[in-house]
Amino acid sequence: MKTPRRGAQGAPRGAGAVDLSVTLGPLRLKNPVVAASGTFGYGTEFLPYLRLSDLGGFVTKGLSLKPRRGNAPPRTCETPAGMLNAIGLANVGVEAFLDEKLPALRRHDTVVIANVFGETQDEYVAVARRLNGAPGLHAIELNLSCPNTDKGGIAFGVSPPVVRQVVAAVRRAAPGLPLIVKLTPNITDIAVAARAAREGGADILSLVNTFLGMAVDLKARRPVLDNLAGGLSGPAIKPLALYMVQRVYREVDLPIMGMGGISTAQDALEFMVAGSAAVQVGTVNFFDPKASVRIVREIAAWCRKEGVRAVREIIGALRLPPGAPPAPRAV
Numbered sequence: 001m002k003t004p005r006r007g008a009q010g011a012p013r014g015a016g017a018v019d020l021s022v023t024l025g026p027l028r029l030k031n032p033v034v035a036a037s038g039t040f041g042y043g044t045e046f047l048p049y050l051r052l053s054d055l056g057g058f059v060t061k062g063l064s065l066k067p068r069r070g071n072a073p074p075r076t077c078e079t080p081a082g083m084l085n086a087i088g089l090a091n092v093g094v095e096a097f098l099d100e101k102l103p104a105l106r107r108h109d110t111v112v113i114a115n116v117f118g119e120t121q122d123e124y125v126a127v128a129r130r131l132n133g134a135p136g137l138h139a140i141e142l143n144l145s146c147p148n149t150d151k152g153g154i155a156f157g158v159s160p161p162v163v164r165q166v167v168a169a170v171r172r173a174a175p176g177l178p179l180i181v182k183l184t185p186n187i188t189d190i191a192v193a194a195r196a197a198r199e200g201g202a203d204i205l206s207l208v209n210t211f212l213g214m215a216v217d218l219k220a221r222r223p224v225l226d227n228l229a230g231g232l233s234g235p236a237i238k239p240l241a242l243y244m245v246q247r248v249y250r251e252v253d254l255p256i257m258g259m260g261g262i263s264t265a266q267d268a269l270e271f272m273v274a275g276s277a278a279v280q281v282g283t284v285n286f287f288d289p290k291a292s293v294r295i296v297r298e299i300a301a302w303c304r305k306e307g308v309r310a311v312r313e314i315i316g317a318l319r320l321p322p323g324a325p326p327a328p329r330a331v
Helices: 095-103 123-131 159-175 188-201 235-251 265-274 292-306
Strands: 021-022 027-029 033-035 058-059 074-079 082-085 110-116 139-143 179-182 206-209 209-215 232-234 256-258 278-281
Touching: 021 206, 027 110, 074 232, 095 110, 095 123, 110 123, 123 139, 123 159, 123 256, 139 265, 159 188, 159 256, 188 206, 188 235, 206 235, 232 235, 235 256, 235 265, 256 265, 265 278, 265 292, 278 292
Parallel strands: 033 058, 033 278, 058 110, 110 139, 139 179, 179 206, 206 256, 256 278
Antiparallel strands: 021 027, 074 082, 082 232, 209 232
16 A cells, blocks of 8 residues: 655644544545535534634535525434435535635635536536636535436436546546545445546545435325435444445545544544545534544544554555455555
């Protein structure tokens, strides 16, 4: 495994002598904890609870070409060990983000990643082109779980040829930014989609996005969510996400940001051992707004206790049972 250079930004308070920096292709993070899209607003909403500079980075709410109001309420509900959301990708639009949101983030010493979506390939490309070269923006994350209106509403991410095509188009439109591709788990073989993203020019993969699910109001005999279905997240999906991360890590030669039910340092470290070079923390932010920074400090404490001097040493350190096919790779 290649040893990445230490990030110029250093480690957050409380890290001691532990090197928490990680490198994912062209993207360098001071520590491996990133706040996930859709759970952290535009970053500044969390300033009463934490310092953004203590995070490795954060991913904005999904950005579209034009502002979106999203779905009608109710659009979230709690489930056993998780939650369902059908927000409908409500956001201010890429122009308002560039004019109003991004300038406020430049004073904070953290990596800012813009999540991008569209209902057509041309919309993905247009948003990415506007973001390319924006001061203070460090990377783009493509959300490929959106319905492709050119193809009857089927999600972009479930068709590997479409994944390859959209990623390649965005790569051409935004050559100046690292390109992260966020994969949907609602597919037969996520490794096939991951390979398609790599072939299209992805630098990094993030996985997994939410699983499709629904909740029923038994008394009313109707779905809880106005949209009928929503995305399931939280601890309930962690075992599924861990499996998919280790599968992609072993089969596709790209660095990974893993996510899915991470609420403690142990969760995050399990994802790293399974192959994630960094992790995204999502649903836990709703009930513990300080969770992401707490996890950074818990990781540092675990490393000190275990004698791990650089957290990157544990990436992909999963000990496989005898007979498992080897798949050595670098991050």
